[in-house]
Amino acid sequence: MGAGHHHHIYRPGDTVVHRLPPQCKLPAVLGFAVVVVATPREMFAAFAGYALILAGVAAAARVPPWFVLRRMAVELPFVVFALALPVIGLGERVSFAGMSLSLEGLWAAWNILVKATLGVVASILLAATTEPRMLLLGAQRLRVPPLLVQIAMFMLRYMDVILDEMRRMRIARESRGFTARDVRHIPVIARSAGALFIRSYERGERVHLAMLSRGYGGSMPMISDLSASWRQWMLAGLLPVLALLVLGVL
Amino acid sequence: MHVPDGFFNAVVSVSAGAVAAAGVAVCLRGARRELDDRTAPMAGLVAAFVFAVQMLNFPVAAGTSGHLMGGALAAVLVGPYTAVLCVAVVLAVQGFFFADGGLTALGVNITIMGIVTAVVGWAVFRLIARFAGGSRGGLAAAAFAGALVSVPAAALVFTLLFWIGGNAPIAVADVALAMGGVHLLIGIGEGLITALTVSTVLAVRPDLVFGARGLKRSLVLRGADGATEQVPAQAPRQAAPGRPGRFVLGGIAVTALLAGIVSFYASSSPDGLERVAQDTGFGVVATDHQLVGQPLADYGEAGGIPVGVAGLIGVAVTLAVGGGLFFAVRRRAGETRESVGA
Amino acid sequence: MNAVETPAGETPSLEVSRLAYAYPDGTQALYGVDLRIGRGERVALLGPNGAGKTTLVMHLNGILTAGHGTVSVAGLPVRPGTLKEIRRRVGLVFQDPDDQLFMPTVREDVAFGPANLGMRGDELARRVEDALARVGMLEAIDRPPHHLSFGQRRRVAVATVLAMEPEILVLDEPSSNLDPASRRELAEILRSLEVTVLMVTHDLPYAMELCERSLILSGGVIAADGPTRELLADPALLAEHRLELPYGFAVPAPGVPGV
């Protein structure tokens, strides 16, 4: 399990949002995303309402806006695409600032941008306030099939192992007089990348065997009590319920 | 090609969600035959590798990002069922932990990048491996071909879904061209990486390549007096390479399910039919301005129920069906695990 | 040459017969190993680099699966159905501590084993603190294990296994990278436990201090088995298996070695 590197989005903290058990947060975020996606694109006010809800969550979790903004880079390809839509889109055209834009394209761009952005921000807030392994424990609690949880857990672990092995290999290379500067060095890197796969696997395999030999049976022992009180469920449920209210009222 | 929230209309998202849930449930069952306590970490590593491979992202004109997929590689290394699970896990983790790919589009993403690539990649791999023989070169070549074909196939399915319920007013032909073209190129890269990885692993840990299982060696025993004796190795607890036919059949069934659901919706929408008619003449579409896909508008009201509510009901149904499947499988899995006792 | 006989009728703690094993890449490491270790014995496993000691040890709790032959632990044969029980009984300290430690903090890592055995709450916390205190790493309890020095990691690795209180302890070069005082403390811990101990080591004086009986594994087979004192007093035997007493070492008078 992740050797404890917090190189993911997680931002340690101790707020209401952080303390909510993961098994409550996961369905809440999922529910929120569903409501957002199901909202007709004409309902501008509803989207504003959703944004306000998320802003509230961010404030409660003390996640600063710049942090969220920076993590939103994953959305970039879609932003580019969405911006192109009015230009390349078909359908009725309007002219704006000397450009002929597709009306339908504008609508589509707005639709994709606003829903994707709200979805991304919700996921960022979830990931920023929940340690990856806690999310997995939450998923385990939610009765996601254990095999999937286990694969996800090993995957996170291996990402750490690979990073760690990469670091070791880089140090080893450098301490023997090697610095990667130009393309001529690519073959060297490629040769050692071949070894990296096996090496990471075998390291991970040995660790896994060590876990087995300490009684590991496919799921992490729940040392910390992960049970959620009904109040916590209510609190988490606030996110999709508020969103639904917004949708219903507007 | 991670699809964000809101890219496809609710109908496609929900249908693909159902397909993905069914596919994952089928694979959970199938994976029990492929996985033992040794290969679980292998599945994790493959998932990590797929994750890394998918980080090499570049935008594609047709609206999503293009990147390597890793589905075929996963199928060759850990078997097709487990491969689907690996990719599904990667996509879920990307969605939940890294905000990459929409949560409501998870079904679409798993269907395209998991089920399609693994089914196509594995089928092509087996086909060629049978002709090429079990040599290291033959397996690598088969892996290359499988990966090469799997990526454009995924692009094709993406285009199909887009045609049915994409939320963007672009001609399907343009999407097909852009996606197909770029992904053909990506496919070549994917093929090379897959072949290289498979042959590296074959060289040092042949036991780790699912597609090459069944090798056995003999052991030497040495007595106290120095006398030696050859004995056959006890069979390791491993699944046989399995019946690929079954997996492909399962894949085809899931695909048929997809086609069924999707065509049901498509045909229930008059617009969809019209589009079929129009799209058969590609050149016309580019200039045709009133036949713009307005998917959301089309579903703005379904039998008097606002789309939001309709969507919610659809999602609820999907979750119920998918959840039911998961539970059924979990129960079974639990039983067998106990009977094995490990 | 089986010098230390287990009393007839009593099931031995560890019993290995005709064990052969080849790694997946084809390297054969074990060529038919036979051994028997009685309950409560402390035995050293000696032998040159690459002899197959680690490979043998990995069979004792089913991490590697015999290619040929059988392994049994307290009468229970190692096979898929018994693995869980066997791993409860056999505690294995790996040669490389990095293979052993995987949780984000030392505390969680040491708690992992007992928690898998179903322990919770205060009892678990006490177990963890106890084990760490024994190896002198209590003050590192909240640090990440991969941020410790090599020797500190080794000590935590030992603690993870002590915390499980296994009835058979198998240690793969536990004293390497330990400072001399920790090395002695480890010896004291091992002596104070009433468990069967099999310890791989290259440190012959350490073996002599701690174990009455030794096995020499060489070229994948057991080459000698007898009282440590006798084996170490046979320079020809030692030399044949790349073993030798270190510079400045004089075999102490009998009767002294730690009992």
Add this chain to the structure above:
Amino acid sequence: MNAVETPAGETPSLEVSRLAYAYPDGTQALYGVDLRIGRGERVALLGPNGAGKTTLVMHLNGILTAGHGTVSVAGLPVRPGTLKEIRRRVGLVFQDPDDQLFMPTVREDVAFGPANLGMRGDELARRVEDALARVGMLEAIDRPPHHLSFGQRRRVAVATVLAMEPEILVLDEPSSNLDPASRRELAEILRSLEVTVLMVTHDLPYAMELCERSLILSGGVIAADGPTRELLADPALLAEHRLELPYGFAVPAPGVPGV
């Protein structure tokens, strides 16, 4: 207490002054280390687990960058511009062989260093085979290093550094996990080389056998510096730093230790 004076005027091989370092997570490991090692000296670096030995050693070829203070090698200060030259001169054997070996085969791994120095063809092949023969690992030349036993990996790790023929050899516990014969052979190799050697070890007899001078690093500072024989004869000093002579060890008569 600087017992072994380097001749005035000659630039020392290694010179460290007021070196302090804290790891990124905030743990401070070095608190102002001063040392000077003359050309051709063989010096042992002793100290308890967690004293900062590895941390210090990692500064000597610029893998870690001094938080405060300076390090210079043969008169050349360690800083970004001189790193390449420094790494040519200082060969570092890591405490964990897994940190050192990364190529797909042993041959490529050992060839890596000399190839970076511009060596090619037959000369390179000879260098590689030579180094491997010295550590007795020639027959493993075409195997993947991560499929070797721990001790075999350690020997290959030493070979990778020997193949570069550095003028200063820094070894972090090179003898751990080696079988006794390999341990002696390593000592012979080190004695046969005309280079400056700094060796971290927990094996006091080994230090005494190989190095006339020793440093004790404890709590991140140099606590003692003098002839090994004198330091090891001071039980109070040793005990203070968790060092002690092993069971059965008797300090041999002077004059004998390997010269």
